Amino acid sequence: MDDTSLIVEQYRVFNEAKERFIDRHFQTNRFYFVFAFTLLTACYVFYALSPAIVPMIVTAAFGIAVSILWWLNIDSYQVMIKIKYAKILEYLETKLPEQPFHKEFEETRKLNKAKNMTFPDVQKGFAGLLFFVFLIIFSASVVSALNYKNAVLF
Numbered sequence: 001m002d003d004t005s006l007i008v009e010q011y012r013v014f015n016e017a018k019e020r021f022i023d024r025h026f027q028t029n030r031f032y033f034v035f036a037f038t039l040l041t042a043c044y045v046f047y048a049l050s051p052a053i054v055p056m057i058v059t060a061a062f063g064i065a066v067s068i069l070w071w072l073n074i075d076s077y078q079v080m081i082k083i084k085y086a087k088i089l090e091y092l093e094t095k096l097p098e099q100p101f102h103k104e105f106e107e108t109r110k111l112n113k114a115k116n117m118t119f120p121d122v123q124k125g126f127a128g129l130l131f132f133v134f135l136i137i138f139s140a141s142v143v144s145a146l147n148y149k150n151a152v153l154f
Contacts, residue, residue, distance in 0.1 A: 067130045
């Protein structure tokens with residue numbers, strides 16, 4: 001096997017690994033999205049069906065934690081995709097006659113410089129929005145618990 005064939009095979013294997021990693025990233029985002037909206041639904045159910053405040057506080061606190069973890073997870077995946085996969089694929093492409101991903105990355109960088117919103121920006125937007133929603137629910141529940149001496153806590 002000559003050097004070019006070996007590089008093409010490495011490139012193919014690494015590209016497949018990158019695609020599997022991106023698929024895991026989407027599955028992880030789907031998990032956080034569903035879990036956060038389940039917690040949000042639970043907050044609504046607690047509010048609608050029960051005068052108890054502590055379940056709202058606990059659920060909102062979990063929602064805040066999930067939102068923060070989701071945001072950090074998005075950052076983590078993006079760093080891994082950009083450094084571990086994109087940089088290595090670009091390096092392998094320098095050894096090949098054609099460089100399709102390098103061209104794609106150049107075009108993507110041009111778009112990003114034009115301040116276009118990327119998919120990770122949208123994901124972070126959902127995580128941030130849910131963080132503030134849960135923070136408002138948490139704060140309102142704590143204020144209610146402190147303001148009303150006769151509030152039902154449990």
